[in-house]
Amino acid sequence: MPELPEVEAVRRYLEPYVMHQQIARVYLRRADLRSPFPRGFRRRLEGQTVDSVMRRAKYLLVTLSSRDTLLMHLGMSGSFRVDGPEDASLDGGDYPAGPGLHDHVVFRMASGAVVTFNDPRRFGSMDLLTPVQLARHPVLSRLGPEPLSSAFDAATLARACTGKKVSLKLALLDQRVVAGLGNIYASEALHVAGLSPFRRASIIATLSGAPRDSAVRLMRAIKRVLAQAIDRQIRDSRSSRFRVYDREGERCPRAGCAGIIARRSQAGRSTFYCPVCQK
Numbered sequence: 001m002p003e004l005p006e007v008e009a010v011r012r013y014l015e016p017y018v019m020h021q022q023i024a025r026v027y028l029r030r031a032d033l034r035s036p037f038p039r040g041f042r043r044r045l046e047g048q049t050v051d052s053v054m055r056r057a058k059y060l061l062v063t064l065s066s067r068d069t070l071l072m073h074l075g076m077s078g079s080f081r082v083d084g085p086e087d088a089s090l091d092g093g094d095y096p097a098g099p100g101l102h103d104h105v106v107f108r109m110a111s112g113a114v115v116t117f118n119d120p121r122r123f124g125s126m127d128l129l130t131p132v133q134l135a136r137h138p139v140l141s142r143l144g145p146e147p148l149s150s151a152f153d154a155a156t157l158a159r160a161c162t163g164k165k166v167s168l169k170l171a172l173l174d175q176r177v178v179a180g181l182g183n184i185y186a187s188e189a190l191h192v193a194g195l196s197p198f199r200r201a202s203i204i205a206t207l208s209g210a211p212r213d214s215a216v217r218l219m220r221a222i223k224r225v226l227a228q229a230i231d232r233q234i235r236d237s238r239s240s241r242f243r244v245y246d247r248e249g250e251r252c253p254r255a256g257c258a259g260i261i262a263r264r265s266q267a268g269r270s271t272f273y274c275p276v277c278q279k
Contacts, residue, residue, distance in 0.1 A: 004180030075123030
């Protein structure tokens, strides 16, 4: 499933094509994705101008001149493609002529750009929210700080982990602790920080909630891993070489470490780590 770096790369890809552009037509090839499209979805979108393209955790938020927000999630297999008018044939009907099998939603911008959402497994979602609905959204309203923002520092991370009996890895997957971090990059960050994914989350804080050195290392590792992953996604979306994730049985990449990457299951998810240098 796409995590924060993949979603941020999609946001940066879409922004130049849709920012300050009017949505001329919306084509729906089905009545739903993971859930049904809201009532009046197409009517409420057409004619609106895009004011901003943002990301919150693993969600894309497109704010419109109507003040509504188009909230999108890629699910497990969702992706966007942008074609110019010379590349996309529109028949003027309910959907573009000659669409791909899994091209479910198409936005034709007034500029001529054609933005297509493709989702083979249909676990993605699109919703259209009023400002009040956005503020009360059951997921967005409970999210923790964005890991690449200044609001996320060692003190914030330590406070969120104070007294927690769950493991560090599971704490990092809690979206109330840090927004957008998923299974892959939690494993990567813990390796960079040299921390065991199985130790209690509370070890990074003192009894009063102040950050220990381990909290500082982990916070910096999270920021570093995510920033590098975003850059890698933008440069080459096919690149998926990780430090430890999906590298079971290989040598640890840390200089001077002779450990072998191992895999264990935590809460039904695979955790990859080095049993030698991650203490």
